[in-house]
Amino acid sequence: MTASQPPIAVAPAQPGYRPPDARGSSEMAPRSMWLQALRETFARPGAQFGRVWVVLLAFFGVFAPILANSYPILVKSKAGQVFSPMLANLFPIDFTLIAVFMAALILWGTGRFSFLKSLLTILAIGVVTFLIAKAVCNPDPTPQYDEYRRREVAGEFSSVIRTIVPYSPNDRLRDRGDQALLPPSRQYWLGTTEFGEDMLSRMLAACRIALTIGFISTTIATMIGVSYGALMGYNGGTIDLLGMRFIEIVEAIPRLILLLIVTVSFGRSLYLMMVVIGLVSWTSDARFVRAEFMKLRKLDFVQAAVAVGLPRWSVLFRHMLPNGIAPVLVNASFGVAGAILLESVLSFLGLGLGPDDPSWGQMLEQARKGGRGFNWWIAVFPGVAIFLTVFSYILIGEAARDAIDPKLKKLRD
């Protein structure tokens, strides 16, 4: 035998890669697998587009009060005093969101820090900012939107710097006369609504609401669904039988109808809506996790964990769950899209959030009700916004599914 070198290059060992053991590659280091899946998901052009829009949306939502506000950013009075009405009237949540957004951008965007540690840091920053802001902030409980406009006209200021869009979402511009239902113009870039509010500022504020509803309801749905499905899939037998019956009962009721009933019976509220959307959307996650757990239950490493004497919650959530959670994460993206659609339909039917919380669906309702003909700008802009958002999440979900599925197949078989 000669010492000839094999002419074929051997793949160099990659950082974070542990070769699969004899039993099967389901034991691969989970963290590097997720990073790999994430990278592959966003390698696809669809997901890239989706990511761009979602980040843009988050930016708009977070910075909405700074981008669109009736209070000027900076005001210099004739006497030489400089103050910022806008900053004085921001709410604690505004500061918190900005802080969290910037932190997330820095920590995750550069990708240099571990995911979990960054997450904890971000949450900590959020909580701290909120507490400080709560103590310090003193916004006007009943906003006087026209105050600074009047004072400017009256000549009180030597210079005024306003936000890009100098109107707040709930500013009905009464001091300017009837500004309702104006088409897009140089003054109001996207036109005005039925009540005279500027469309663009309402659209920006609606971004925040849409994303909040999407995330929180999906988080609730995922948590409920995963726990429920894990217990069913792991235990099997009667628990599984009864659990499936309950799932079928919940699925028999259309989500929209359930949502409508709750809204009518319990009143309208942003928080209630988020919780309820979560409460009606958990069944698909439960089914996924149940199927995965029923497969995993029979695998050796689970039986080994049980034999060693680990408590059940540890087996479920530390050993089985990381292996079975992939379809749930894919589904989460679709879930956000579905939640946003659900809320918009609800608002469209007139049973959603109140007029103070701007929502795209609510704007479409205004468009439908008419009044002085068809006001296309009230329908097109929010509608396209909904479309782009839903489209983005669906593209991300599809890309994630493509990225994770063949990997799963390779790992599992």
Next chain:
Amino acid sequence: MPEPLLQIRDLNIAFETSRGDVRPVRDMNLTIFPGQTVAVVGESGCGKSVTAMSILQLLPKPPAKYLSGQIFFQGRDLLKESERAMRSVRGKDIAMIFQEPMTSLNPVYTIGDQIVEAVALHQGKSGRAGYAVAQQALEDVGIADPARRLGEYPHQMSGGMRQRVMIAMALSCQPKLLIADEPTTALDVTIQAQILELLRKLQKERNMAIMLITHDLGVVAENADAVAVMYASRNVETATVEELFDHPMHPYTEGLFKSIPKLGANRDRLDTIPGTVPNPQRFPAGCKFHPRCHRMQGDVKCSTVEPNLREVQPAHWASCHHVPGYESALVTIPTISHKRQITARVTQEVNA
């Protein structure tokens, strides 16, 4: 010498992949005579299945490309035939059975329906006449109670029985050549023996040629008349079965034989061929086997010039620079019309 039934000449096939072209079949030459069993031996990925599929042109046209070569069947070049003409060859003149009987039958139709489909297409018999032919076909392959089986679905049968059904379906139109792509690999050993015996019996009854693709030398020993050994998409050795087992010439073939355990041999470890099969996307230069070859001994020729198939002995072709007689041998087309005579002796040799 009688007229060859099938002749594959200098066949070159390429697959288009996202990372460039791959060549699963290179300069393939093979001849099969009527009533003969030719075994094509090699490891997974060496190109034997692709060769078989290309005879019936079952390879999807993109990504497969036929670069050059001819496949003569009874005088016609199949590669030049239209799709329509090929359809009348498939199932009627040349039939093919596959490795996985489990998934090779359509799960939603009864096996009776599936056999009659072929019969109706090629023999024009449908309805009761067709089912009669199907029933006879099932009987011929040794399935008991064939009338009842006609109405059953594939999932109601065992693996061995399903493979018999596949054979019945393939043979229902009396083909002249049966291509069997690893027909017994997925079956139990005892069922394996039954299926192979069935094939031998049917072959004798109908004077049918068989192209037997396998990686199991035992199967080759018991069934083949002539053998072609494939490595890295090429035919590296071709001989009669007796000759190959007595005097393997190519170092790869030698290695294959050495790695079979023998009863009574006093050894602790089996010989293995060092190294691994080369990646078809990155074949080494020269002889594709040279990185693993003990005969090479640093010979530059082996790493630069790829040897071709030469008749180093009468009716024995090999492609290796270091085979005695290679230099002076001629490049001829491997054609062996031999049929096995002494089964017993060869079998004994293998098991000794």
Next chain:
Amino acid sequence: MLIYLIRRLLLFVPTLIGATFIVFMIMALSPIDIVATLLPPGGELLPGEKAAREEYVMERYGLNDPPPVQYLRWLNNVSPVGFRIWKRGDREVEAAKKQQTEMRDAKVVELRAAGSMKLEEIEKETKKIDIRPNPGQFRFDKPAVKWPDLGESFIQSRSVAPIIGAALPVTLTLQLIALPFALTLAMLSGIWSAVHRGRLLDIGTGTVLLGIYSVPVILLGTLFIGFLANVQYIRIFPAAGLHSDMAAQMRFFPGTHNGHWESGYLLDWLWHLAGPVLCISYVTLAYYSKLTRTALLETLNADFVRTARAKGLDERVVLFRHAFRNSLIPLITVAASFLPAMVVGSIVVETIFNINGMGRLAIEALKANDRELFLSTSMLILILQLTGFLIADILYAVADPRVSYDS
């Protein structure tokens, strides 16, 4: 297979009961006082009306009974199999009422004499005296098979059954036209794109289909009416309803009458259907087309398709008889589950296009706090849903001979 189907059928009723129970309980547990829910939003009732409604609700549900009991009473009324209930004119009821009135009057006198309580408190105390049987309570000794009593609608002041009877066919027709339309178109386009896979047209189509799927129906419907049914812009389609005003007087087929062209009932109906059917079905179409393509591609790679080709079969036969027939199995299950989704989708579409179907009825009932109408409407929607799921199960068992659900 039969056993499985029987089991699914038997599960139909309990699931329906469970679902209606949840719906009922959410409404019943509303912190808003039940009497307040009887009022139309933002409105007052004449005093006689309010009392009448209270009495109605008392009789049917029993305001003092706990919510689960109220549910059972509703269920008893609505189900075709149940118990007879005490009616107002029955002898025992009359006697009980008389006794109750006497006792209550006596109590009022007693409390007034004690002098310490206010009028409302006295009323509350006397109301606690409740002599059974009350009208509306179960007669457990009289089980019966009866017509479901769906109650009376408050906003329309008539029995619920005919209201639903008018609306249900409209919705069903809409669904039964839209669903086959969407599925057929989707299957054809899915097959086409699977066969022509990889070519330029196919790669873009996938993303386009996702885009179509993402368009919110509220946008599409609003734009449709706003631009295509509007005098301000283009007026191709009608803006509302399923029939023109003159439709009842038209003949069925198009033709020339009295010198001018009349489109006829049929064409007029189809013209009105265009918008709603499009809006109901486009999501299903996009989703299903993609699904068909994926399913077919998977099957086309299967071993048995290779066998079929090796037998010498024509490519079209291979495609339809072998590949597609196998793809049908997953496709059918999904197809039947679209019906429930589309019923819900029609809620929005009916609202946009002003069609008097079940969906719009449900919304109006909810907004008007018309409890009876809403409960009956949603129960019917639930029945439609469950039927859709059941059909899916049946079709799946029929399509796949490997399926044996006896375990």
